[in-house]
Amino acid sequence: MSALLTYFRPDTRTASGALLAPARWQPLEILFWLFAVSLFWLAPSKVLLLNEIAILALFALSLDLILGYAGIVSLGHGAFFGLGAYVAGLLGKHGLHDPVAGLLISGGVAALLGFVTSFLVLRGSDLTKLMVTLGVALILRELANKFSTITGGADGLTGVTMGPVLGLFEFDIFGKTAYAYSLAVLFILFYIARRLVNSPYGLLLRAIKGNSLRAGAMGVPTSLRLVIIYTIAAGYAGIAGALLAQTSQFVSLDVLDFHRSADVLLVLVLGGSGQLWGAVVGAIAFKIMYDFLAAITPQYWQFWVGLVLVLIVLLGKGGILGFYGAGRDWLANRLGKGGVR
């Protein structure tokens, strides 16, 4: 029992304990994943929505890796999402029906595009980055539109067929397999991202974001280090897109639309960037808000999303998680225990 306690609460009086504390899984985090799994049985009628949330969370997670941790702004992160979706769709249409293999290939192709474009993106100011990322996404969308014989163009890519996941679980029309599949992929990639951000490399990224001049003066080849994370994040986004294509067995030009890039930025800011959970919390909040508001005011739901976004950004730093953290610290102070990390 005490071993378990030192795992969750390492002794922060020691230097290694202080560094380890944020890397340790908190009980609340474990509960969250258990809850997400239990929804499979508790809310079977909502699995389609849950699947969308999981995919959006993964997409936001990938943006968080570059924006929240490395400080690379992007208005075109949808390019990788869309590319992943098309690659997965085309693979499914033209003979490779194994979902996991398709996922890995899609992620790989998106990562390759990320690697190549990183050299364009990583030079210049924030404004340059915004414009280059936006430009890459626009180019990709027009390419998909132009080569309609391959992509299906405006009609979308139909005839995508998917085999069973791992040869065992057939996709069903209710979306149960889809949710389980997406959730599993999200969890694995979340776990890897969590390892990454708590490693020396994760610390290095935060340092470059904080002050790249100093990082360089420490001997860090800053651009090279950013290429790696940009490539990884592109792969993550590609996998998110591939999940969408595989679970809906359809790809349309919509996956490369500007709103994808804008939405994911919104999701991340809503949840809180620079903390992996911000992506997950933001995706949940965004989708639920959308679901709820679209039911009341189908025409004007974006009005409310905009309002909430403005309030969140103006009232607090760090989105919903920022409010959560501030509330927790306040409560801890009231209880006289001092700040909780």
Next chain:
Amino acid sequence: MTAVLETQSLCKAFGGLIATNDVSFSLPAGARHALIGPNGAGKTTLVNLLTGVLQPTSGRILLQGRDITGLPSHKRVKRGLARTFQINQLFADLTPLQTLVLAIAEREDAATGWWRPVGLRRDLIDEAEALLLQLGLIDVRDQRTATIAYGKQRLLEIAVALAGKPAVLLLDEPAAGVPETERHQILDVIAQLPASVTLVLIEHDMQLVFRFARTISVLVNGGLFMEGPAADIARDPRVKKVYLGEELVDV
């Protein structure tokens, strides 16, 4: 004795303005050298040339006998040339402990490790903690750098440079802006730097210069006006005229 840091006829022109004019100097290992000169003498340009922020128009820079003129900044650091900044350049959101662990990790080429948590790298942590202790930063170990006292931030600035175990350390006005009450800490730290590290002090504050520097170069209008042992420079009437004359005007 072989030179640790050497420049050969270093020149830098910005259009028609010559900011560095034919500067040649050579520092032996363990030197305590100060670079002084009135405002606009070209001290900052020279530092930028040495650290690789700027490329010289002509001339060469040698570090431990090897030509580093064409190397980018971060590679010069790897070769053993560290610097501190006149205005703090720190990671506001990281703690001093995290900052130093990272600096040590980078030196050991371990900063790209992406799986094992930082907190389990005992080798890095122990060294970082020893450095924090040495520089009197242990009490702010886990505070966000942005929230610690300015004097402590100046110390951290030096600590980060030391973490790279440099052969040459450029200290750019290390005590600038530090309140009088915290000043002695910085002076003590500089005094206790290992003799193996070659120090180059870029400084306005004559009290600090004469306390640490054994040799001094005086820069005027981008060129070396004079160099020699600190005591000679202090006595030289021409230096007084160029340097202290301006100081009086400043007052």
